[in-house]
Ligand code: SF4
């Protein structure tokens with residue numbers, strides 16, 4: 001199986017650990033990821049805030065490269081996924097003059113949804129050598145991956161289940177909670193720390209109340225936001241994992257504590273306590 | 279029956295509080311029609327149920343609440359909207375649009391207002407946010423991809439940003455955070471350039487109306 005892969009800017013910088021774990025997980029699953037050649041930034045919040053046309057044109061270029069390859073795109077970052085899907089819808093509507101050669105016919109997959117297809121889940125279950133059965137987790141999806149329903153497509157936008165299924169497949173105890181898709185306010189953190197603090201603080205508070213040991217995310221912005229802010233907030237610190245990091249942990253027996261050194265809230269003590277690290 | 283007819287102006291209370299009561303925008307339906315035409319949103323379908331505002335995670339920080347934004351557009355109050363903090367504070371989290379019973383694209387409309395504010399001569403109420411978006415686009419157009427370290431540096435070099443940060447006392451914290459991130463290997467010292475940058479720049483110039 002082959003897919004074209006659009007990593008996005010965060011995975012080259014702040015979310016390097018996400019990128020590394022994705023490579024490892026897909027190798028285990030036997031799926032080839034072909035990185036789009038010379039991909040460019042999707043424009044993120046800035047492009048659609050300043051110019052709606054650029055927010056269609058910028059992602060469309062990446063769609064064009066993938067169409068040339070003839071492979072469906074898979075996106076790890078929720079923001080990139082949302083922007084690519086939005087651009088695809090607009091390209092299909094043919095409102096703007098798009099300078100690239102693009103029809104919008106290939107599919108854009110969000111990574112969690114692609115992996116939680118029944119067929120892939122069976123493959124994942126076969127790969128598990130270290131079940132995470134002692135770990136209690138809550139999955140946090142954030143806003144860009146599930147909304148707008150018209151853009152995000154086939155997903156339950158009030159109670160998304162894709163990451164829950166993946167974590168259950170590797171044996172973790174997944175706790176249901178009601179803040180799965182509440183916005184964490186990461187995009188406003190640069191200028192209004194007060195707003196970001198109140199939104200993120202509420203999510204962390206609710207996550208602690210469920211009794212979970214860790215939060216699982218799939219968006220680089222959510223991860224850095226939830227992780228970094230904890231050094232300023234009192235109370236029990238909870239490690240924030242990318243879902244692929246835990247899949248990777250479950251797939252390999254060998255020691256992995258070096259992998260988590262980029263986290264602010266170190267997960268090593270927790271994983272040792274649960275017997276997942278020596 | 280004529281003696282029952284009271285002209286509208288007389289029915290209004292006297293301007294005792296010295297505030298002029300504002301009725302409809304100065305150019306009638308012009309603004310409403312313009313927004314409807316540009317966004318294809320169903321602004322007139324809104325019946326002020328406030329569901330959008332109740333769903334909004336940051337409505338507490340807005341001066342004009344999401345349902346009021348829609349009403350203001352119906353009334354043609356462009357200036358107030360352009361001067362508001364709402365258009366900058368909105369996170370584009372799409373809660374409002376998702377839950378509107380009349381399928382009014384509230385988030386898309388607010389985003390469009392933000393676009394309009396950028397192209398107007400009005401100083402944005404949340405200056406830092408506006409400057410940040412601007413810096414992000416500049417970095418994007420320089421390298422094709424965005425490097426967090428270079429983005430923050432470029433942002434800090436914008437007029438008045440550094441001064442504001444020193445005044446608010448957040449600069450030291452930010453530098454410490456940056457150093458920790460570097461130590462943890464989460465920042466790249468050099469930006470990675472995409473080879474497609476020439477194309478991107480060309481498109482951007484074309485969009486602005488330059489003849490390339
Ligand atoms: S939810 Fe829709 S109908 Fe209700 S106030 Fe908001 S925009 Fe109007």
Ligand code: SF4
Nearest residue numbers: 334368369371372374
């Ligand atoms: S998109 Fe903006 S206005 Fe709508 S709910 Fe989110 S923050 Fe509020």
